[in-house]
Amino acid sequence: MSQPKPSHAPPRTKIEASKFTEVGYVGRDVESMIRELTDVSVDMTKQAAYEQVSDRAKQNAEESILDILLPPASLHYGSETESDSESSANRTREKLRQQLRSGDLDERLIEIDTQDRGPATIDFIGGQGMEEMGVNLRDMFGNIFPSKTVRRKMRVAEALEYLVRDEQERLVDMEQITRQAIEKVQNSGIIFLDEIDKIAGRETGTGPEVSREGVQRDLLPIVEGTNVNTRYGMVSTEHILFIAAGAFHVSKPSDLIPELQGRFPIRVELEPLTLDDLKRILTQPKNSLIKQYQALLSTEGIELEFTDDAITRIAEFTVEMNRSTENIGARRLHTLLEKLLDEVSYLGSELPEKRQVIDAEYVEKKLGDLVEDRDLRQYIL
DSSP states (O other), X not given: OBOOOOOSSOOEEEEEGGGBOOBTBSSBOTTHHHHHHHHHHHHHHHHXXXXXXXXXXXXXXXXXXXXXXXXXOOOOTTOTTHHHHHHHHXXXXXXXXXXXXHTTTTTOEEEEEEEOOOOOEEEOOOSTTOOOOEEEHHHHHGGGSOOOEEEEEEEHHHHHHHHHHHHHHHHBOHHHHHHHHHHHHHHHOEEEEEOGGGGOOOOOSSSHHHHHHHHHHHHHHHHHOOEEEETTEEEEOTTOEEEEOOOOSSSOGGGSOHHHHHHOOOOOOOOOOOHHHHHHHHHSSTTOHHHHHXXXXXXXXXXXXXXXXXXXXXXXXXXXXXXXXXXXXXXXXXXXXXXXXXXXXXXXXXXXXXXXEEOHHHHHHHHHHHHHXXXXXXXXX
16 A cells, blocks of 8 residues: 655635534534535545555556456467467557557447445434535445445546546555544644624524524634544544634624634734735636636637726726725625626627627726616616
């Protein structure tokens, strides 16, 4: 078994506090965020281990494919043609190897034996910590549910992917991966607890305020340091970094119970997003709004292009709208883009011109009058 190299990236996850409810109410319990962080860490560590044995797994999978395409010939020991037959078989195998690597055999159908990855699950409704409805029994009981080998017929390219994954799973040590993952969670895990303002409130005796304060009290031991049971074992939260954020438009940080306020001693007030910030949000993230719209409209055969001045104009409109009405930050970009592209999105493949260029003039034409109309924009933008 190959031992996985530790990854330098810390495991991290983002949780909305509004999903939590006090123990006894319907909803997620606070310990679920530790379980989610542990799942993230295991996936990260497993992927790092898979990459470490990737070359060896590909070699083994390649040999398995070649064995199927050219079964090892039975050698007749003692015959005069034994060495010639072996030499000919080796030459043929090498030719097939070159064809396999070049992709010439990708469409050929073969039958392979691979592991059945369908999880054995049981659904039930339980108490605290049972919000994950499908519990994977193989994770819980290991070899009680051994992997079943199934025979599948598929293309060579697809079979190679299956066999590579089977080889990666065989070459890594899952127990070692689990240990390293838990260690990473305990020593370098990061949890971003968003919308904490939604649970701010003091107990009044009735109504939702009781649940809000109950969630805060449930958070206390998690943030301070306790042990949480996960499917991979016990996880200590003592050294996990918790970062909480909230808008606090209606409530304020002092509305949190004093004990929880003390667990977040460093407070930072964020400044409103600037014009440059909004332009970067539109373009830089991997799944930015502009890239999402381009990918969406490409399914209709539309090539969508934004000029630099159009992006600047959209950001300027966003700043103006946030300043004159409620400041909802970058969320305003979504409403503006939706209004800007509603005609292109609606017509889609019916547009005669498949290349649509969005420039500053187009943005001004679609949004200019609407932004200036204070009575109308509050209902649309």
